Amino acid sequence: KSLPYFCRGEVVRGFGRGSKELGIPTANFPDSVVDNLPADISTGIYYGWACIGNGDVYKMVMSIGWNPYYKNTKKSMETHVIHKFKEDFYGQTLSVVLVGYIRSEKSFPSLEDLIAAINSDIEEAKVKLELPEHIKLKEDNFFTSTT
Numbered sequence: 001k002s003l004p005y006f007c008r009g010e011v012v013r014g015f016g017r018g019s020k021e022l023g024i025p026t027a028n029f030p031d032s033v034v035d036n037l038p039a040d041i042s043t044g045i046y047y048g049w050a051c052i053g054n055g056d057v058y059k060m061v062m063s064i065g066w067n068p069y070y071k072n073t074k075k076s077m078e079t080h081v082i083h084k085f086k087e088d089f090y091g092q093t094l095s096v097v098l099v100g101y102i103r104s105e106k107s108f109p110s111l112e113d114l115i116a117a118i119n120s121d122i123e124e125a126k127v128k129l130e131l132p133e134h135i136k137l138k139e140d141n142f143f144t145s146t147t
């Protein structure tokens with residue numbers, strides 16, 4: 001089993017699917033990071049910890065999905081950091097650890113249903129990450145090694 005899975009990479013522009021307009025911005029990793037994902041990390045929604053540059057470590061939820069831009073032949077990794085940032089952080093280094101799995105990818109009948117599902121994913125992440133075995137990953141040296 002590949003969890004916990006640590007990785008980092010530059011935040012690149014996504015396809016502007018309006019995540020930010022929904023109040024749920026998702027920071028995209030470049031293909032180089034996605035291509036390194038172990039095969040047994042399936043698509044779906046994950047929770048874990050994330051930091052930008054040398055900043056604080058926050059809770060996150062990540063969607064690993066089939067990327068429609070590449071006719072669903074390539075995966076994408078999109079991280080929503082559970083924190084309000086004053087500014088965007090395109091071009092900065094995002095470090096994450098994937099800690100646990102929430103659910104598989106789904107399509108929803110309406111935008112309201114999608115937003116409700118994401119908000120419930122966020123609530124689940126917040127609770128699960130408080131477990132002692134998960135909270136210790138927040139302090140992992142991975143997040144303090146300067147890059």
Ligand code: ADP
Nearest residue numbers: 013014015016019020025026027081088089090
């Ligand atoms: P894109 O299609 O470029 O990914 P989004 O609408 O999904 O656009 O917004 C993502 C961008 O928003 C991130 O790359 C980052 O710079 C910024 N951002 C601001 N706050 C957050 C946050 N809490 N989590 C993730 N990204 C955030």
Ligand code: MG
Nearest residue numbers: 014019026027
């Ligand atoms: Mg995005």
